[in-house]
Amino acid sequence: MKIRDQVRAELSGPAIPFVAFGIALNLTVGQIAIALKIPLYLDSIGTILVAVLLGPYAGIIAGSFANIMAAAFGNPTMMFFIPVVMVIGAFTGFLANKGWFKRWYLCVLGGMFQGVLAAIVSAPISAYLFGGTMMAGTDALVYFFRSTGHNILTSVLYQGLTSDPVDKTVSYLLVFFLLKNLPFRLLSKFRGAANVVS
Amino acid sequence: MQIPIPDKLSFVLFAWICAFLLPWQFNLPFIISLAVLASSWRPFRPITPSARKAFFRFLGYSTSFGVVLVIVNGLLLREGSIVFKAAIFDFYCGGFEYGLTVSVRLVLLSLSILVFFTSMRFQDFAEYLQSAGLPQSLVSIILLTLFFLEQLPNRITQVFTAQEARGAPVRAGMFARGRSFFLVLSPLVLSSIVESVERGIALELRGYYQRRQVKSTVHEEMANHVWLYVFLTLSLFVVIFSIVHWLSR
Numbered sequence: 001m002k003i004r005d006q007v008r009a010e011l012s013g014p015a016i017p018f019v020a021f022g023i024a025l026n027l028t029v030g031q032i033a034i035a036l037k038i039p040l041y042l043d044s045i046g047t048i049l050v051a052v053l054l055g056p057y058a059g060i061i062a063g064s065f066a067n068i069m070a071a072a073f074g075n076p077t078m079m080f081f082i083p084v085v086m087v088i089g090a091f092t093g094f095l096a097n098k099g100w101f102k103r104w105y106l107c108v109l110g111g112m113f114q115g116v117l118a119a120i121v122s123a124p125i126s127a128y129l130f131g132g133t134m135m136a137g138t139d140a141l142v143y144f145f146r147s148t149g150h151n152i153l154t155s156v157l158y159q160g161l162t163s164d165p166v167d168k169t170v171s172y173l174l175v176f177f178l179l180k181n182l183p184f185r186l187l188s189k190f191r192g193a194a195n196v197v198s
Numbered sequence: 199m200q201i202p203i204p205d206k207l208s209f210v211l212f213a214w215i216c217a218f219l220l221p222w223q224f225n226l227p228f229i230i231s232l233a234v235l236a237s238s239w240r241p242f243r244p245i246t247p248s249a250r251k252a253f254f255r256f257l258g259y260s261t262s263f264g265v266v267l268v269i270v271n272g273l274l275l276r277e278g279s280i281v282f283k284a285a286i287f288d289f290y291c292g293g294f295e296y297g298l299t300v301s302v303r304l305v306l307l308s309l310s311i312l313v314f315f316t317s318m319r320f321q322d323f324a325e326y327l328q329s330a331g332l333p334q335s336l337v338s339i340i341l342l343t344l345f346f347l348e349q350l351p352n353r354i355t356q357v358f359t360a361q362e363a364r365g366a367p368v369r370a371g372m373f374a375r376g377r378s379f380f381l382v383l384s385p386l387v388l389s390s391i392v393e394s395v396e397r398g399i400a401l402e403l404r405g406y407y408q409r410r411q412v413k414s415t416v417h418e419e420m421a422n423h424v425w426l427y428v429f430l431t432l433s434l435f436v437v438i439f440s441i442v443h444w445l446s447r
Binding site for chain 1: 210248249251253255256259262263265266267270271274296297301303304312313315316320335336338339340345346347349350351358368372375376378379382384386388390391392393394397399401402415
């Protein structure tokens with residue numbers, strides 16, 4: 001199937017409103033995390049949800065649009081991380097199509113792989129554009145690695161490899177349990193329902 | 199006076215070329231002028247109170263980012279001579295230079311994007327994308343996201359309050375709060391899936407998914423795009439200047 005037809009197939013039926021919800025969820029989920037004082041970003045839950053239920057291209061669209069809109073609403077640095085969210089959407093969709101969201105332990109494994117992949121893709125961006133400083137708590141780790149003699153790129157990569165797999169594994173597990181709890185009658189409206197139900 | 203969206207995009211391109219090709223000594227005055235321009239000149243001024251708030255918040259973030267980056271790199275990047283000593287810490291000239299280069303580049307890149315978006319309504323940008331040939335489905339996603347973004351914070355607050363009233367442990371230990379996160383997210387996702395299905399059926403009934411050829415309807419006179427030519431010429435000038443400067447080194 002051509003990419004164009006694949007995208008068209010993924011964006012049919014309830015997909016368009018659901019992708020929009022996924023984007024909005026990415027942008028607002030921080031509100032819940034802050035209210036509950038949870039020290040995780042979890043800002044790609046919407047992308048993961050969309051990629052599992054609709055497919056990798058829908059995941060790519062949800063992730064990149066979320067970052068563009070975050071840039072438009074006051075956080076312009078998110079624009080530079082579009083390649084990272086595209087990888088998250090594509091890889092999650094790929095894993096979901098392979099049936100990795102049918103078992104919790106496969107989700108844990110997938111989340112770890114995803115975290116490593118996200119760290120590898122985001123490291124050059126964080127190092128070159130941001131000089132390793134993201135104005136977040138994780139900067140302390142970067143400074144620690146730099147003070148031990150590593151260059152900026154390696155330090156940012158080590159920091160990413162330390163924190164990203166945890167964040168992505170939690171996100172994957174959350175999405176897994178969310179979808180497990182939803183009635184199949186609803187899930188069956190989406191083309192990726194078979195990715196979740198064993 | 200209003201500047202058309204393509205002209206503003208060419209300004210962003212110009213700012214990005216400057217950010218990557220020119221040294222920080224050129225770009226720092228550019229950032230300051232852009233910040234002044236964005237708070238005084240109508241075409242670049244944030245149009246809504248929330249956009250204005252976001253713009254000034256970003257200026258604050260940029261300043262603190264620059265200061266942190268310069269200090270950290272002055273301390274950790276031991277290149278060049280020592281500029282000054284503070285207690286047991288030595289600050290190096292090479293580190294300061296690197297910190298300034300990176301922070302000025304990032305702030306210019308980000309500020310140009312922010313000025314572009316805050317000086318217009320996002321709906322106008324979506325409409326422009328549609329007129330430029332972006333598929334209808336993608337434009338609908340953008341417009342529906344704007345709708346969800348208005349609804350979702352209230353819905354989150356409602357679900358949060360309801361779950362708290364039912365005894366969800368929102369103020370307990372870390373693990374219990376993690377469970378509460380799930381308890382809030384679960385009804386939110388369920389209701390949104392139901393809504394998506396309903397909206398999907400409504401779109402289908404209206405023949406939304408029939409194949410349509412989307413054609414660009416941007417047929418404006420090129421004479422209207424004076425700023426586009428100005429910024430493209432300036433961009434070209436910066437590129438040529440950088441190449442000549444690089445060759446003469």
